[in-house]
Amino acid sequence: MKRRVVITGVGSVTPVGNDAATAWQNVLAGKSGIGTMTRLDPEQFSASVAAEVKDFDIEKYVERKEARKMDRFTHYALASAFMAVEDANLKIEDHNANRIGVWIGSGIGGMETFENQFETFQKRGYRRVSPFFVPMMIPDMATGQVSIYLGAKGVNSCTVTACATGTNSIGDAFKVIQRGDADAMIAGGAEAPITKMSYAGFCANTALTTNPDPKTASRPFDLNRDGFVMGEGAGIVVLEELEHALKRGAKIYAEVVGYGSTGDAHHITAPAPGGEGGARAMKIAIEDGGLSPEDIDYINAHGTSTEYNDKFETMAVKEVFGDHATKLAISSTKSMTGHLLGAAGGVEAIFTVLAIKDGILPPTINYETPDPDCDLDYVPNEARKAVVNAAISNSLGFGGHNATLAFKKYE
Template sequence: MKKRVVVTGIGAITPLGNDAFTTWENIKNGVSGIAPITKFDMEKFNVKVGGEVKEFNPEDYMDGKEAKRMGRYTQFAVAASKMAITDAGVKVGDNISAERIGVWIGSGIGGLDEFETQHKRFLDKGPRRVNPFIIPMLIPDMAAGRVSIELGAKGINNCSVTACASGANSIGDAFRVIQNGEVDMMVAGGTEAAITEMTIAGFSNMTALSTNPDPNSASRPFDKNRDGFVIAEGAGILILEELQHAVARGAKIYGELVGYGATGDAYHITTPAPNGEGGQRAMKLAISDAGITPEQVDYINAHGTSTYYNDLYETKAIKEVFGNAAYQLKVSSTKSMTGHLLGAAWAIEAIFSLFIINEGIIPPTINLETKDEELDLDYVPNVAIKQDVNVVLSNSLGFGGHNASLIFKKYE
């Protein structure tokens, strides 16, 4: 029999706050973390805004010398993981054996920012001036590796790299590890620090990013005038724990992770399959895995990127899976406030899902002003609503045709 898995700790670094609780306060109040990009001169780009993490000092969370040997995405992961493990009341070697706690943290891009910096140095000053830590600063798995070192976690150590589904797949795969009894606890989530010149250039040239210079309206999922996503950065980490282990140590429980579905489109490198066919199957698998009916889902945290095809096909997928019940659902995109954190997106959205269950507050899709006739679900426009929520389904869809859906349930 599969073991039950609950969430006992959370940690986050986001454009809306350098902890999960500040971030959530802003989310439920409809506050946007989007602002003009400040990391480099944006004059040559037609994109002007993003979701940058603000006032982050890695030395608040780790040794300064070691921080300088980490990529920014790894620094985010270490900081969020330490917050999550503290929130869970866990001390490795004390109330959890080192061999019984693992780490699974995904990143879609890894340390591209450091690669760009070191490549410029290579061209300007030659190979001997390249940072000797460049490789561990850029490879995507190093966030998980560094977190395990910082925490002393000796269980399975892994990283999912599935573009914008990286955080979702990492948490879903970590969920399976605990279900199968391999460990008692997992530090799981996603991290990203990809607001770089090359990233902006690449996404811009494929016309994926919003060119709206107004930070107050650039990220507008499900709006008829949406023109692309707004890139963002940060990290989200959950402490997943086997239920009986959590109960035995008296842990607080945010909610239970009950369903996971993952599929591939086998269709196109960037465009989702027509009508969200792969997303449909991921949602159906998650619902089946959770042992519930579609009618029991109260709220969907949508992938909702603010791109034309994602919002259209995700809407069609929801209607296909839920039928008439789709029109009773609340569906919103918190990316309207955070921007799109790529490989970290679903990880912070998982945290929001848990707060929604605990507080009975459904966050809005802000900037939703002009109705699109093809998008006719209840996207909770502009203002949060109060409603009891027992079951949340959250979607994550990535370039390459990666689809993942997970379901949280109120713990009973």
């Protein structure tokens, strides 16, 4: 008998707000967090817009001395995890610490730290490199620091699957609880990639939009899309075994019922033709959740605003859902948040469960010119009230990683 798993807490730091409630309100209002890049000199790059986190103060959560020993991606993870655990009203104490775990991933980890320390090394030699260089840079340090600060001593792991990281992390943590290895897991993704080399790399592989207008730069499924907008932040959820949650009177956002994870075995950056790998991930998640395709009311799409992703993801949805594809609603919240890479799946899982809980679908903004290859219902430009009994969230990453989570209204 599979143990049932529910979401009891959410926390996020995003370009559209530094907590989950604010981010959700802004997304429903169609407010974008994208602007002309301020952290780097936009004149140095082919792309000039970014979805930056604004007015974030790590010292609300961690003392300055300790914060200086962490990369920015760990700051975002810690703040989001603290908020999620507080939202869940989950007390981690000696009697339950061993049964509460952490599974937070990052696509690239501490790139900012790496760049800064390499510059120091070049100018001043190895003796001036920070002793905290390695623990600041490695991608597993977000999950490590969250575990240390919260005292969670259960399963502690880190998934690195590029842009599928956040979704894989929540899915992997879901399976930990389902099989009985933990009673609760703090899970999601964190990323701080707005750095010189990350930005240069994505410009070099022509993945980023060259549209200089922040208002229209991210336009998933629109005919005139030309690349994604780089974003940053973190999205963390508290997953809990149902009986454990009920026993302590926790509020329940939604139930996690299915998880699908596949590989394209095709190309380092391009999705498999027709979105074949993504289609399999969706099918597996739906079947794992004991659902049929017709049960799904809403999809939070990967929807990056790149030519191939949006076209192939649409093809994959048609492959999985058949006639039902035209009846379900799909949106890409990346139209407002930009693409948070390894954190995207964490933030989008939160948006998906809030859509179920509140009965409202977030829009895909900047949808102006329909693309004949993308001809489904993308909830264009305005949020929409709807009964959402079941929904899925998709994430697809470089390396051919595909991940899907299936959620259901808790009953």
